[in-house]
Amino acid sequence: xxxxxxxxxxxxxxxxxxxxxxxxxxxxxxxxxxxxxxxxxxxxxxxxxxxxxxxxxxxxxxxxxxxxxxxxxxxxxxxxxxxxxxxxxxxxxxxxxxxxxxxxxxxxxxxxxxxxxxxxxxxxxxxxxxxxxxxxxxxxxxxxxxxxxxxxxxxxxxxxxxxxxxxxxxxxxxxxxxxxxxxxxxxxxxxxxxxxxxxxxxxxxxxxxxxxxxxxxxxxxxxxxxxxxxxxxxxxxxxxxxxxxxxxxxxxxxxxxxxxxxxxxxxxxxxxxxxxxxxxxxxxxxxx
Amino acid sequence: xxxxxxxxxxxxxxxxxxxxxxxxxxxxxxxxxxxxxxxxxxxxxxxxxxxxxxxxxxxxxxxxxxxxxxxxxxxxxxxxxxxxxxxxxxxxxxxxxxxxxxxxxxxxxxxxxxxxxxxxxxxxxxxxxxxxxxxxxxxxxxxxxxxxxxxxxxxxxxxxxxxxxxxxxxxxxxxxxxxxxxxxxxxxxxxxxxxxxxxxxxxxxxxxxxxxxxxxxxxxxxxxxxxxxxxxxxxxxxx
Numbered sequence: 252x253x254x255x256x257x258x259x260x261x262x263x264x265x266x267x268x269x270x271x272x273x274x275x276x277x278x279x280x281x282x283x284x285x286x287x288x289x290x291x292x293x294x295x296x297x298x299x300x301x302x303x304x305x306x307x308x309x310x311x312x313x314x315x316x317x318x319x320x321x322x323x324x325x326x327x328x329x330x331x332x333x334x335x336x337x338x339x340x341x342x343x344x345x346x347x348x349x350x351x352x353x354x355x356x357x358x359x360x361x362x363x364x365x366x367x368x369x370x371x372x373x374x375x376x377x378x379x380x381x382x383x384x385x386x387x388x389x390x391x392x393x394x395x396x397x398x399x400x401x402x403x404x405x406x407x408x409x410x411x412x413x414x415x416x417x418x419x420x421x422x423x424x425x426x427x428x429x430x431x432x433x434x435x436x437x438x439x440x441x442x443x444x445x446x447x448x449x450x451x452x453x454x455x456x457x458x459x460x461x462x463x464x465x466x467x468x469x470x471x472x473x474x475x476x477x478x479x480x481x482x483x484x485x486x487x488x489x490x491x492x493x494x495x496x497x498x499x500x501x502x503x504x505x506x507x508x509x510x511x512x513x514x515x516x517x518x519x520x521x522x523x524x525x526x527x528x529x530x531x532x533x534x535x536x537x538x539x
Numbered sequence: 540x541x542x543x544x545x546x547x548x549x550x551x552x553x554x555x556x557x558x559x560x561x562x563x564x565x566x567x568x569x570x571x572x573x574x575x576x577x578x579x580x581x582x583x584x585x586x587x588x589x590x591x592x593x594x595x596x597x598x599x600x601x602x603x604x605x606x607x608x609x610x611x612x613x614x615x616x617x618x619x620x621x622x623x624x625x626x627x628x629x630x631x632x633x634x635x636x637x638x639x640x641x642x643x644x645x646x647x648x649x650x651x652x653x654x655x656x657x658x659x660x661x662x663x664x665x666x667x668x669x670x671x672x673x674x675x676x677x678x679x680x681x682x683x684x685x686x687x688x689x690x691x692x693x694x695x696x697x698x699x700x701x702x703x704x705x706x707x708x709x710x711x712x713x714x715x716x717x718x719x720x721x722x723x724x725x726x727x728x729x730x731x732x733x734x735x736x737x738x739x740x741x742x743x744x745x746x747x748x749x750x751x752x753x754x755x756x757x758x759x760x761x762x763x764x765x766x767x768x769x770x771x772x773x774x775x776x777x778x
Contacts, residue, residue: 418635424594424614430615
């Protein structure tokens with residue numbers, strides 16, 4: 252019974268982790284269509300901003316929910332304003348430019364912060380399940396994923412900004428003729444995606460630590476999840492996280508983590524072979 | 540008393556890259572006046588409206604709206620000043636519901652969403668049963684009405700309409716005619732409508748201007764519209 256409960260928690264945790272890794276990218280790539288190869292570095296910067304501010308004496312929750320998202324949001328908005336804005340609709344140039352930013356951010360953090368892993372102890376203690384103990388932070392990550400999903404859904408579905416963002420991404424020129432400052436909307440939407448990535452990076456820092464190359468371990472899974480999800484950024488990313496996270500955790504439970512990762516990739520390839528437009532290209536049409 | 544023009548275009552020049560399309564367009568529109576622009580394809584009518592709203596840059600001339608020069612202002616600022624635009628092909632946001640499309644039209648004007656939607660439904664009752672349907676799922680005529688309601692949600696003082704009857708069923712065209720005349724009179728809207736449907740223009744327009752080769756070549760009396768050959772060359776003088 253305890254094993255079943257632990258396996259269930261591990262599966263939900265894997266799903267939640269995958270969603271958090273990909274949530275920011277679901278806005279920047281899934282919604283805006285920007286192939287941001289610096290997404291992993293947004294997560295890494297969120298991790299560093301969190302760890303450094305905690306080490307500087309700032310409350311751990313303020314560091315996670317305020318400092319890390321704000322720092323990465325500002326960096327993201329500057330990047331959008333200076334680089335990405337000039338490349339909308341130019342896929343190859345965007346890939347090259349964001350890859351360059353990725354290398355730049357890795358280089359700058361390596362030079363300034365060094366190559367050693369930085370970290371913070373995971374808060375919230377542990378919970379006993381029979382003879383086993385599960386970190387309380389595991390439940391926090393699960394709750395955070397649900398909270399991020401609800402927050403993004405609410406802001407995109409019901410706020411004036413969300414309405415403007417969804418319309419602008421469909422037709423920027425039409426949005427402009429209806430009074431919308433599309434430059435501001437692009438910048439703010441990119442900033443929102445970057446802020447969510449910063450929050451996710453901070454949330455993973457107590458578990459995985461942070462190094463300048465941390466982003467490289469995240470970016471592949473994030474892109475696979477968003478692409479497998481298809482055109483609807485939120486429903487797509489959450490359903491893809493559910494499917495791929497479940498497969499990853501289930502295979503890991505009966506074999507090894509390496510085989511779990513292989514199973515995740517194989518499932519994504521099979522999914523895209525069967526559904527080239529992703530899950531929401533076939534199902535759940537008309538949502539967010 | 541001479542009524543001042545609300546919207547005055549003078550010697551407007553614009554084009555696509557190095558290809559000139561507009562060659563010194565001059566015309567004006569007063570409050571509560573519907574000005575029809577008539578002409579065959581390729582004469583610059585759509586380019587003119589796109590230049591007026593700011594989607595295309597102009598290379599010369601002036602656009603005055605209520606005494607304010609618009610030539611250097613981007614599209615969103617022109618819209619916020621009170622220029623509404625219904626593009627050719629409607630450009631409805633296919634992924635947004637009808638309710639959201641209408642709300643989008645008012646999103647930059649700080650108006651209460653509920654009130655804007657109530658007014659749109661009062662103006663165009665057909666929208667009431669469509670409010671929760673996606674814009675992309677509507678017929679051409681329904682989309683045209685939605686595009687009109689969306690443009691009006693921002694409470695414009697000038698409305699630019701590009702081919703509003705294109706691909707629209709005759710019954711809906713009559714609805715659009717009635718509403719356009721009513722709205723222009725009740726809200727003192729200056730309307731500039733580009734159209735190839737001569738009957739539509741004859742019904743709604745107070746004045747009709749004929750365009751050829753990027754210029755307005757003459758004003759056509761509404762009564763003579765049926766006998767006018769819009770393809771026949773006219774000497775190049777602006778109205």
